[in-house]
Amino acid sequence: MGVPEVRTTHPTKGVPNYMAAGDFTPSRLGQQNATGDALANFLKVFAGEILTAFEIANIMLNRHHIRTIQSGKSAQFPVMGRAVANYHTPGAALSGQSIKHNEEIITIDGLLVADVFLSNLDEAMNHYDVRGPYAKELGNALKVAFDKNVLQEGILGARASNKITGLPGGTQIKNNKLRICTGGAANMTEKYTAIAESLFLAAQxxxxxxxxxxAYCVLRPAEYYALAQNLNVINNLYGGQGSIAEGNVLKVAGIVILMSNNVPSTDLTGNTFHGGDFTKTIGLVFVESAIGTVKLMDLSIQVGDFDNRYQGHLTTATYAMGHKYLRPDALIELCLDTVTNATA
Structure with missing residues (x-):
C-alpha cells in the first residue's frame, strides 16, 4: 500500500499545503510526448537559432562554389581552358583541338568548433534567457571564421598564377590613396575617388x-561608407545604384558592393590553412566561380548531457570544410602600394 498524501489547509487563508512523502510527476516542457530527452524540444530551438545566425550574417556562403563530400579529406575541382575558332581551309581535314585541363584540390582544414558551457546553477539563478544570445554568438563565431577563410583565399588567388597555361593570373590594383594616411589620400574626396576608379579598373x-x-566587391565599413558619401558614385554619371539617404551603394561599374569586417588587414602568415600578409589589403573583387569550398561535415549542433562532474551542459557548434581559390583570372585585390593599413 502506498504512502497516503497528507493535505492540510491554511486555517485563515484556505490555501492548501502539501506535505507529501512521495515525489511529484513533473511535466517536462522539453520532452516529446512526455518521454525521452527532457531537453529535446529546447535543443531544436537552440540549434535553429545558431543556424539562422550563421546563414543570415554570412555574405560569402551563397557567392562561391560549394561541394559536399561524404567521406575523404579533399575534393577535386576541374579547371578547363578555352577553345579557339579558326577559319576552315577548303579541302583541309578538321582534326580538332586540344583544350587544356588542370585541377585544384581543396583539402578539409579540420574540425572548426565554437563551444559554450552553461552552468546548471548559473542558468537557474539568471533572470534572463541566455540560450538565444549564446546561440547567436556560436553562429556568429562560425560565420566570421567561414567568411574570413573564403575571403583570404580569394585574395591569395588574386596574387596567384593560373593553373591553365596561357590564361591570365590574378590581379592587384595598387593605389595608396585607397586609405587616408601619410603617403596616402589627403582627404575623403581623394579616398572615395580612388576606390571608384579602382572598381572601374577592376571591371575593365x-x-x-x-x-x-x-562581379562582387567586398570592402570594410570605412571604404564602403566612403563610397556611400560620394554623390559621383551613386548617381547616373558613375553608373551607381545606391542611396545617400539609406547610406548604401549597390553597384559601381556593374560590380555589386558588399560590406564586411572580415576583409583581412593584418599579417596572417602564421595561419596554417589560409595565411598571408594582408597588411595592404583594402578589398576583393570576385565572381562566384572564382573560389571553392569542400564540405565534409555541415554545421552541426551538439548539446551534451548534464555532466555531474561539472554541473552543467556543454554545447558545441561545428563544421569541417576547406576553401581555395579556383580562378585567379576572376580575382582582383584592391590594395595599397607602399603604405599599409597600419600607416598613420
Missing part, C-alpha cells in the same frame, strides 16, 4: 579576361 580587367559573371 574582368572584361579583358572574358569574365562575364556578376
Amino acid at each position: 580587367y574582368l572584361a579583358s579576361n572574358n569574365v562575364t559573371e556578376q
Whole structure:
C-alpha cells in the first residue's frame, strides 16, 4: 500500500499545503510526448537559432562554389581552358583541338568548433534567457571564421598564377590613396575617388579576361561608407545604384558592393590553412566561380548531457570544410602600394 498524501489547509487563508512523502510527476516542457530527452524540444530551438545566425550574417556562403563530400579529406575541382575558332581551309581535314585541363584540390582544414558551457546553477539563478544570445554568438563565431577563410583565399588567388597555361593570373590594383594616411589620400574626396576608379579598373580587367559573371566587391565599413558619401558614385554619371539617404551603394561599374569586417588587414602568415600578409589589403573583387569550398561535415549542433562532474551542459557548434581559390583570372585585390593599413 502506498504512502497516503497528507493535505492540510491554511486555517485563515484556505490555501492548501502539501506535505507529501512521495515525489511529484513533473511535466517536462522539453520532452516529446512526455518521454525521452527532457531537453529535446529546447535543443531544436537552440540549434535553429545558431543556424539562422550563421546563414543570415554570412555574405560569402551563397557567392562561391560549394561541394559536399561524404567521406575523404579533399575534393577535386576541374579547371578547363578555352577553345579557339579558326577559319576552315577548303579541302583541309578538321582534326580538332586540344583544350587544356588542370585541377585544384581543396583539402578539409579540420574540425572548426565554437563551444559554450552553461552552468546548471548559473542558468537557474539568471533572470534572463541566455540560450538565444549564446546561440547567436556560436553562429556568429562560425560565420566570421567561414567568411574570413573564403575571403583570404580569394585574395591569395588574386596574387596567384593560373593553373591553365596561357590564361591570365590574378590581379592587384595598387593605389595608396585607397586609405587616408601619410603617403596616402589627403582627404575623403581623394579616398572615395580612388576606390571608384579602382572598381572601374577592376571591371575593365574582368572584361579583358572574358569574365562575364556578376562581379562582387567586398570592402570594410570605412571604404564602403566612403563610397556611400560620394554623390559621383551613386548617381547616373558613375553608373551607381545606391542611396545617400539609406547610406548604401549597390553597384559601381556593374560590380555589386558588399560590406564586411572580415576583409583581412593584418599579417596572417602564421595561419596554417589560409595565411598571408594582408597588411595592404583594402578589398576583393570576385565572381562566384572564382573560389571553392569542400564540405565534409555541415554545421552541426551538439548539446551534451548534464555532466555531474561539472554541473552543467556543454554545447558545441561545428563544421569541417576547406576553401581555395579556383580562378585567379576572376580575382582582383584592391590594395595599397607602399603604405599599409597600419600607416598613420
